Amino acid sequence: MTKGYLAAALGLGAAILCVAPALAQQTEFRISAGDLKQALDQFARQSGREIIYKVDDIGGVRSPGVRALVAPEDALDQILSGTGFSSRFDSSGAIAIVKTGGGDDGAARTDGGGSEIVVTASRREQLIRLVPASVSAETGRTLARRGATQLEDIVRNTPGLSNPGPGSGNKTNLTIRGVATGTDPGLKQTTVSLMFDDIPLDPGSAGLGATNLRLVDVERVEVLRGPQGTLFGSGSLSGTLRIISNKPDLTGPGASAELTGAATRGGEGSIWGNAMVNQALIPDRLAIRAVGYGFQEGGWIDNSRTGETDVNRNETLGARLAVAARLGERLSVDIMGAYQMSKDFAAGESLYAPVVGANDPYGITTSRQSLESRLESALVNLGLRYDFDALELISSSTYIRRKASLNDDAGYYTEVVGLQLGIPGLTGSTPAITTNNSDIFTQELRLVSTAAGPLQWTLGGFYLSAKADGGQWVTAPVLAPILGSGNLAALSTEGEQEELSAFGELSYTIGDRLDLTAGLRISDTTLRFDTLSSGLLFTGSPNPAVQVATVIRQSDTAYNPRFAIAFRPSEDLTLYVSAARGYRVGGPNLTAGLGGPNIPRAYSSDNLWNYELGAKGRAFDGTLRYNAAAYFIDWSNMQTSLSLNNVGHVGNAGSAHIYGAELEASIQITAQFEVGGSVSVNKAETASTVPNLTRTTGIVGITPGLRLPGSPEFQTSGFAQFNFDVAGNRAYLRASGQYVGDQYTDYDEKGTRFGDYTVADLRVGIALDRVEVIGFVNNLFDGNGKRSAMNRSTVGPIIAQPQIAYRIRPRTIGATVRVNY
Template identity: 30%
Template sequence: MVGLDTRLVKIARGKRLMLLTATALAGIGGPAFAQATTASADTGGDEIVVTALKRSTNLQDTPISISAVTGESIANSGVQSIADLNSSVPSLAFVDGGPSNRRVVIRGIQAAGEPTVGTYYDETPVTGAIGAGNDAGGSTPELRLFDVERVEVLRGPQGTLYGSGSMGGTLRVIYQKPTFATEGAVDLSLSDTRYGGLNYEGSAMVNVPVVNDKIAVRAVGFYRNANGFIDNTALNIKNINDQKSYGGRFLVRFTPTEALTIDAAAYINRSRTDTNAWTLTSGKFKSDALTRQPVRDNLELYSLTANYDFGGVVLTGVVSYLDRDLDSVSDVSRFIRSTRTPAGCAARVSAGQPCSTAQLDNYYALVDSQSTSALFPQQTMKSWTAELRLSSDGSGPLNWTVGGFYSDRDTSVANPQSNADPVTGAIIEPQQIATVRFIDDSLRQVAAFGEFSYDVTDRLNLTAGGRYFRYNKDISGQTTIGSILVGAVVRPLSFVKSKEDGTVFKFNGSYKVTDNVLFYAEAAQGFRPGGANQVIGLAQELTPYKSDSLWNYEVGLKNTLFDRKLFLNVDVFQIDWSDMQITGRTPNGAFAFITNAGKARVRGAELEATIRPTAGFTITGNASYIDAKLRENQSNANVSAPGLKGDRIPYVPKFSAGIGAQYVWALTDTLSGFARIDGNTVGGSYSDFRPTGTFTRKIDSYQLVNARLGVEGPDNAWGAYLFVTNLFDDTAITRAQSSAIAVGRTLVNSAAPRTIGVNVRTKF
């Protein structure tokens, strides 16, 4: 679909075979990307402690499907945000619409609406902004992954401990915390992207004790300037998708007593770019958009966490505040121009009868006045969350966690269609508005949860958990300026409420077959809140929809073999999904909304492994097979092209795999050599349920390979590296879409072309 010639097709097939073969030889998996330097084979050198169960457990002894990517591996593989983790973790994927427009997906639970994956930065859950389509899951915040302790990915529902956003799984980023020692780190990179230009970025950290053993601060800052690689041929602008991002975080740790620890944190993130979508028929990395389509994302997150150890029981309290302003622009010029026909006039002006000459002239003048225009949604989100919980410390046969959770999220959206300058493509200021609607959305959630785990014997453990939840959603909307061209009618301010309460449960049993082999089985439930849309073009513009829910059944095996030289984990699962929330469109195809339709079933298997054949040499990998299909025909009067039984869930590839190999060796008494290669393959998928649908597009499979070669100083105190991302310069399309707005065109997003650069880093 990207017009590759025969030579490139052969290269792509050869790389796919190479990746699959290497993955198979590696044992297919990667539970941790653990200690990616000269990890020793002794027991103490490679244990990874995770806190996914709200208490500390060793990764291989945690009886759930969980992967942990260490901060060291994140740095060594060049990962910058959560969107770069998909090659490191089985069943983790992203519907990638570019910066500030990505959806996190685990195990194929992919749908518009509230997130299906709970994303946490430290103890704070975050969501995207709802936008005009009520799609909070489609713009997950992506904070910089520098100075990270680890990232934990929990697969399958985590509703008992992590709540409504975790029906498919949970992704947790745990940053390094202040320590009572003076230390710092600097990381600098300079690179060049094919079809683009020079990129430069830098990150730095400094940690300072203020009062010995009582108060310490840790400050992190970053700046990134990435040259674009997409040319806009309509506006004659090269590298239109330049991206700048900057920000940091400031953390304070206060330990007034040995039992009490208080952490305060502020996270700041700023991003500026133009959409990185390009038009397939215009040529590779060519956009024919008639307007500029900038994306501006300002995020601030503040949190306060306190832990008090009573001796055997730990009390944790968390409160956080998220403030996010997200503006974006999408070109609608061609859709407006496509209405400039006698038939368009008849349908919109004279009730289907041919327009008179005067009517046609006036109608054409109206179309011409909006012929270069764009939707310009501007949204502000403010969210409070709080959690209070008690947990055992894991020292006895009975371990437990009980707690309560509260969140209050308010979002305001202004969504005008505004005229743009036909020469520059920029939105004209002051704005010339053709139509505008306003949406205010408030979601409040409260929950009580508990999970209890008991060691029946020294090998058998049984766990049960539950969560009671209640949510209230209040939506108001109005259309103050109408437009016959898009079917927008002036509507007064109206309100709708949606509320629901219920319970979710989890049951888990695990058995240590030997000290190094753990078997577990689990049944767990997940849910997502419902709500209501404010949609132009429907008779009932505030259209309600219900919550959806699922049950996940799985069994798994965790193996630690050959004196800890091989970690091999495998699991199989089945997910039954009911009342699934899907995307519908208004009859004219111009506006999207959320509705419920049908059931789905997801069956799959996951493998992950780490192999350390010799000192300094580590091979990691992962693979997943996911068969995600509808169990019945979708039946809903609001859906114009419903899916049928057997149709695959959109954007869910059947097979994906990743592999990484790293070798560190002595060059001299003080210098070490470093070499690493990472690769992943992602199978094909469709953009909608019906493969033959008018707007459905096929997304082909792709493969990506990154490599890094360098020299490191004593104790890894400094390093200098050459690196390349997308080594074979694949045109890896990650998302393809079409709609009535696109007027027959296919818009795609893709991985960046081959980028070659140098990286230096030091710590002190």
């Protein structure tokens, strides 16, 4: 019996066993985002409930609205989400709207009054506790409150999410639930799809780094654990991270600004800031929102070979402009343009072993030249939404121009060539430049049911067309007088990726307690790469006229179903089981000629099935929130990072099994005091034999039972926040910490060990009318934990790279001033 039939049989059996009587009458609510007073008035009319509030209290507050078939209590939860208000029954039986206890505007996750985050993980708005999947979400206000500005900050607070990538910034390598086979994704598609609103930022052909989109003026961030191939397509192999931006506010003007300065122990200072302006040009009809930001983060690693200090600094600049128009009562038009340029002046690597006698024994690199990477992205999106009463038509059209470059020094090749020519000790600058530029167009159309009733559905189509060009050039000027040319390697490539998908998902509710969900996505993907290579390392001749041409063609059709059953024994508890399939496209090994004939020209797609059992809900009048899940993952034809003759490449390494569990919870102990945390445990091992693969350590072959590289077996995080008043002003103190278990760069706990570290942060803030002042200490105890690492490597007798580690930033002390209008 196939996995798909097995999942369907399990779903049908559970459905027969779990049918139960009705719980509460659901109502279709259609309340648009906007002024909270208007939203509450509409809720009163649509629900027939009496609402009591103070107009002066809620004036100027914005509500996310609600558009869903839910119970009235859940609809009110959504309307109040993130507003700083909650609901309770007064003595007359009416619903009173009151300020959240303690005045903590940022605690939308748990405020003691029932307010919860609304997510769109299923492509429709739902309370997070009703989604039959493992989802974490944080509002933009909560992210700002804890100082989250980039992807690494999301990793530190989300169970099952990790980053074994070599460095942060442009070298981030997001993984979920241990679905990893190395520290550096290279040019292959990552296992976690990164999305901005409905836009996939890094499709398969857009390699050479991850878009480290800064978290500025965002509504929320959602992390969907488990494969999301049915609704979100390729690259969602182990999950999806969605950044949802704040949209223009049609109700009135608004503005905010923020400035942060920080000092890092043993390194340069840092400064960053952002500003936002919103203006309703025609109230309730036309609005514009502009955002700009800049980050200059100082380095702390010194290069002992070149004499440079603090080489691993980062510069990021970005801007976003959005226009929202409501043309009548049915048609909405949203236009958004965004740009970001991020430059890592070095990856941040340091020697793995401490250097005796050095001022900073953990902050030294010996690179011949500090690696530099630059990633520049510009995008334009047109969103259309039309209301047909019983359904909505949603269109999203996007163009992305993505330019990536990586500059390094390959001086070890010059030394090896010198030995072969009988010139020992031959050295010289050997620039190695790698580029990848992409033009990406995506179009998605969705029809979403909105009518009241037990059957809800989503149908859609997706098209992607990506054209890429780039290559790698390695030049040794010192060899030009000897060989007539310093051309060691010159590789140029042109590629295309085209994907056409159709998807749909149906959900049927029985007795208001049982939801049965089934979905399917069919995707057809075609890849084409044409390469032209020359140079001594490729052809044996430095003459640029001696060339080798290669044509790579690859096509694949993927079927990705999803099944889920959710049972709600009460309004405060959701139990679910699910089975889902995800996939990732294949691709070329562009530098195969450097390592000899045993490196394949291309690698195939891989896929996995995720079987999951979960529970989520709230207790004690909503003061306790929790989300728990246990899962089994069956990964087939997994793509893995390999190395042959010091040439990194990708191959397919058979199958793997992953078992794990995760839990996140928070509790509002009092109106002023909240604690929370998360924990994930994971066991990821190979399940088949592949005898001829040369791993990154030089060990040949894979057998069953080997632990996967870059896969932590244990992670945990926690926080405690105390809210209080100072002279009538709201203030808070927040402490948080994270532990990451040990990991390895190769299978079977071979290679270089990293992880096994703890980091703690402390923040204190006070809100003075429209101004908020925050002080913080990151890495409070000044740990030197290794976030990632790379093995020692050689080319012949020459050391190409010593054993290195990528460490967490040393203790950093800073302050933020935030102003809201």
